[in-house]
Amino acid sequence: MSAFQFLWFLLIGVLFAGFFFLDGFDYGVGMAAKTIASNEAEQDQIIHSIGPVWDANEVWLITAGGAMFASFPYWYATLFSGYYLILLAILCGLIIRGVSFEFRAKGNAKTKRVWTTLLAIASAWVPFFLGVMFISMIEGMPIDANGNMHATFFDYFNWFSVVGGVALTLLTYLHGLNYVALKTVGQVREVARNVAEALYYVLYVGLVVFALLLIFKTDFFSVHPLGTAITVVLIVVFAVLAHVAVFKGKEMLAFIASGLTMVSLVAMIFVGMFPRVMISSLSAKYSLLIQNASSTSYTLTVMTIATICLLPFVLAYTAWAYWLFRKRIEMPTVKPLEGY
Amino acid sequence: MDIVSLARFQFAMTTVYHFFFVPFSIGTAFAIAIMETIYVRTKNEVYKKMARYWGNIFLLSFAVGVVTGLIQEFQFGMNWSDYSRFMGDIFGAPLAFEALLAFFMESTFIGLWTFTWNKVKPGVHALFIWLTSIGSMISALWILTANSFMQNPVGYTIKDGRAEMTDFFALLKNPQLFFEYGHVIGAALMMGGVIVAGLTGFQLLRAKKQPVSDETKHIYKTSMRFGMWVSLIFAVLTIAVGHAQMQYLIKEQPMKFAATEAIYKNTKDPAGLALVGVADQKNHELKGSIEIPGMLSFMSYNKFSGSLTGMDEVNKDLTKKYGKYIAGEKMNYYPPVNTLFWSFRIMVGVGMWVALVSIVALFLTRKGKETLYEHKWMLWVVALTTFLPFIGNTVGWFVTEFGRYPWTVYGLFTIKQSVSPTVSVASLLTSNIVYFVLFTALAVVMIGLVIKELHKDPANIENPQLLEKFMDPFDKGAF
Numbered sequence: 101m102s103a104f105q106f107l108w109f110l111l112i113g114v115l116f117a118g119f120f121f122l123d124g125f126d127y128g129v130g131m132a133a134k135t136i137a138s139n140e141a142e143q144d145q146i147i148h149s150i151g152p153v154w155d156a157n158e159v160w161l162i163t164a165g166g167a168m169f170a171s172f173p174y175w176y177a178t179l180f181s182g183y184y185l186i187l188l189a190i191l192c193g194l195i196i197r198g199v200s201f202e203f204r205a206k207g208n209a210k211t212k213r214v215w216t217t218l219l220a221i222a223s224a225w226v227p228f229f230l231g232v233m234f235i236s237m238i239e240g241m242p243i244d245a246n247g248n249m250h251a252t253f254f255d256y257f258n259w260f261s262v263v264g265g266v267a268l269t270l271l272t273y274l275h276g277l278n279y280v281a282l283k284t285v286g287q288v289r290e291v292a293r294n295v296a297e298a299l300y301y302v303l304y305v306g307l308v309v310f311a312l313l314l315i316f317k318t319d320f321f322s323v324h325p326l327g328t329a330i331t332v333v334l335i336v337v338f339a340v341l342a343h344v345a346v347f348k349g350k351e352m353l354a355f356i357a358s359g360l361t362m363v364s365l366v367a368m369i370f371v372g373m374f375p376r377v378m379i380s381s382l383s384a385k386y387s388l389l390i391q392n393a394s395s396t397s398y399t400l401t402v403m404t405i406a407t408i409c410l411l412p413f414v415l416a417y418t419a420w421a422y423w424l425f426r427k428r429i430e431m432p433t434v435k436p437l438e439g440y
Numbered sequence: 441m442d443i444v445s446l447a448r449f450q451f452a453m454t455t456v457y458h459f460f461f462v463p464f465s466i467g468t469a470f471a472i473a474i475m476e477t478i479y480v481r482t483k484n485e486v487y488k489k490m491a492r493y494w495g496n497i498f499l500l501s502f503a504v505g506v507v508t509g510l511i512q513e514f515q516f517g518m519n520w521s522d523y524s525r526f527m528g529d530i531f532g533a534p535l536a537f538e539a540l541l542a543f544f545m546e547s548t549f550i551g552l553w554t555f556t557w558n559k560v561k562p563g564v565h566a567l568f569i570w571l572t573s574i575g576s577m578i579s580a581l582w583i584l585t586a587n588s589f590m591q592n593p594v595g596y597t598i599k600d601g602r603a604e605m606t607d608f609f610a611l612l613k614n615p616q617l618f619f620e621y622g623h624v625i626g627a628a629l630m631m632g633g634v635i636v637a638g639l640t641g642f643q644l645l646r647a648k649k650q651p652v653s654d655e656t657k658h659i660y661k662t663s664m665r666f667g668m669w670v671s672l673i674f675a676v677l678t679i680a681v682g683h684a685q686m687q688y689l690i691k692e693q694p695m696k697f698a699a700t701e702a703i704y705k706n707t708k709d710p711a712g713l714a715l716v717g718v719a720d721q722k723n724h725e726l727k728g729s730i731e732i733p734g735m736l737s738f739m740s741y742n743k744f745s746g747s748l749t750g751m752d753e754v755n756k757d758l759t760k761k762y763g764k765y766i767a768g769e770k771m772n773y774y775p776p777v778n779t780l781f782w783s784f785r786i787m788v789g790v791g792m793w794v795a796l797v798s799i800v801a802l803f804l805t806r807k808g809k810e811t812l813y814e815h816k817w818m819l820w821v822v823a824l825t826t827f828l829p830f831i832g833n834t835v836g837w838f839v840t841e842f843g844r845y846p847w848t849v850y851g852l853f854t855i856k857q858s859v860s861p862t863v864s865v866a867s868l869l870t871s872n873i874v875y876f877v878l879f880t881a882l883a884v885v886m887i888g889l890v891i892k893e894l895h896k897d898p899a900n901i902e903n904p905q906l907l908e909k910f911m912d913p914f915d916k917g918a919f
Contacts, residue, residue, distance in 0.1 A: 169535055181518055211885075
């Protein structure tokens with residue numbers, strides 16, 4: 101394994117981590133719009149809190165996919181063709197969610213309600229299926245000698261992957277609630293805090309079940325005992341830290357900690373997988389490895405140079421966009437506002 | 441139904457649908473950027489109101505464009521996994537650059553632009569739409585870099601059963617890219633002009649029944665002339681680049697060229713240009729054609745002499761070069777001739793029609809002589825022209841993509857080799873149906889909302905803004 105191959109494995113992880121940290125709260129906010137708002141004005145307030153930024157956040161997922169295609173084409177090809185129907189479901193969710201912001205803002209009162217509901221459903225739908233995909237992936241899938249996956253229903257959906265899907269949805273929901281508490285004033289801010297406070301207990305149960313299944317259903321603890329243990333502990337520590345921060349009303353801390361919970365989850369997946377990118381349940385020798393799934397060192401070099409030159413700009417204007425909209429959002433009182 | 445046909449159908453359906461919104465967004469973003477710049481420079485409020493009015497239409501197109509673009513990125517892995525394995529080393533890099541350089545830029549600045557009408561200075565606000573517009577054009581550059589490689593592979597070597605990049609800059613210097621980018625961007629910017637002018641045509645027709653204020657009428661009229669200038673300039677540019685592109689094709693992809701002209705046997709010298717006709721694919725001849733003598737030679741070589749190679753001879757050359765069989769499949773190097781022949785004619789027709797309508801409309805709306813606004817039928821002609829660039833863009837891609845048949849990567853990899861080996865007919869049928877239903881629903885909602893936005897009074901557009909309260913979340917107590 102060359103240094104560039106390792107770097108790009110790491111970068112794919114970073115991109116997915118960035119996606120869950122940033123777009124993660126967008127999904128939570130989408131769910132919150134339906135679950136914690138008591139009227140349309142509050143729905144607007146909640147959705148406006150991510151209005152200017154959600155679109156750019158989603159680009160992290162697109163970039164992760166594009167970078168995977170570019171740096172590990174065999175991983176991309178096996179994963180995307182193997183998870184055909186799950187990805188179709190994710191795409192449908194992303195499509196409906198993506199248009200719902202614009203469509204609800206420009207529709208009439210009735211269609212606006214429909215699009216708010218669709219936004220909430222799609223916002224739960226996408227992280228659920230992403231969770232199912234990633235968790236069944238680390239369990240190992242029936243991948244043959246040619247890198248092709250021939251999976252059946254229960255390879256995709258089993259106790260572990262469904263728990264993973266639910267846990268990820270819950271994590272994004274909590275992250276979104278923490279964001280709402282941080283970025284709004286008034287009623288919704290209080291409700292978001294109270295709901296998050298209670299839901300963290302549910303998350304603890306989920307995490308215990310998840311950790312047990314991780315021990316029995318994957319080889320993570322035997323392949324990388326230390327790395328897996330550390331990342332699992334980090335997941336728990338950040339979850340507890342977020343919970344404590346919610347209690348104490350330290351909203352920024354809660355938000356950062358709930359984001360880092362998901363970052364730790366991604367870290368756990370990538371640490372446990374290493375040096376594999378796809379785990380074959382048929383035979384260890386069919387697993388796709390970093391070293392034989394990647395692009396050539398020439399391509400990786402070109403992309404590394406480009407990333408080093410471009411990423412600082414992306415991060416700079418992203419940070420600036422957040423800074424420009426750093427204030428809390430009030431509830432619109434007179435009439436609903438235009439825009440996303 | 442076999443998986444290859446279903447996967448091809450899906451690619452055609454999803455890309456055609458996606459490409460309704462791509463040039464729509466690129467074109468209107470550019471038009472709005474110009475409007476806002478004029479406003480910043482002249483302080484003429486009319487242009488600010490135009491930017492707001494058309495900005496709402498642009499946002500709708502952008503939203504649908506983004507989500508339908510997601511399908512494209514996933515599709516290569518889902519339906520064409522063997523293609524992804526073969527091409528990943530080359531294809532992935534432009535795609536990753538597109539995300540890193542273009543997607544982040546356009547999506548960040550469109551968010552800023554939407555919500556800062558009353559928040560930042562007009563100059564900064566105009567900068568936001570320019571960055572969005574430039575981002576969308578950079579995006580097109582990268583995806584066309586990938587497509588150009590598929591049309592004309594450069595800077596690569598074949599090793600271990602896949603194409604490996606050896607020279608990244610060769611990909612960017614690909615002559616195919618130069619023509620393709622100029623032609624696609626030209627057509628997109630032309631479309632922006634046509635949409636502004638054409639949809640204004642509908643509003644002016646509506647204003648005949650429901651009178652509008654003088655200010656509103658003035659905004660409509662300014663939009664009309666603005667749109668027509670943009671469409672004229674870029675129609676001419678697109679036609680010019682397209683012409684050069686065809687001359688390039690004669691050398692680089694003779695089969696594609698011969699098929700768009702439905703030439704089976706080598707032509708006489710000088711060669712005539714067939715305006716209409718139906719290709720008889722069994723007997724290898726063009727039936728019922730009406731020709732302009734000598735014109736094809738002139739278009740091809742800039743002089744009224746010279747003959748052109750027919751498909752039969754190109755087929756012989758290709759068979760000799762690549763063999764009768766590739767990966768156990770018997771090869772047929774003839775592309776779908778009638779599709780190419782007619783697609784090309786419709787595309788050229790649309791381009792010329794737009795240029796003609798633009799010139800006439802600009803003449804009939806000149807100062808002191810605004811004949812266009814008096815005649816309903818003239819406004820109808822302008823209004824209905826709105827839809828033609830959608831057709832022109834689609835058939836333009838038909839020429840490019842069907843013309844590459846039977847290859848996905850010209851001369852290197854065939855369509856049949858590209859498809860995912862694991863995907864079932866049932867999965868493909870499901871996804872085709874799901875996309876079809878979703879696209880239909882999106883189109884219905886989108887068209888309804890565009891009409892609703894168009895009916896709003898441009899003199900009085902509400903500003904999208906957020907109610908913000910200063911309570912800094914970065915306050916110490918929050919940590």
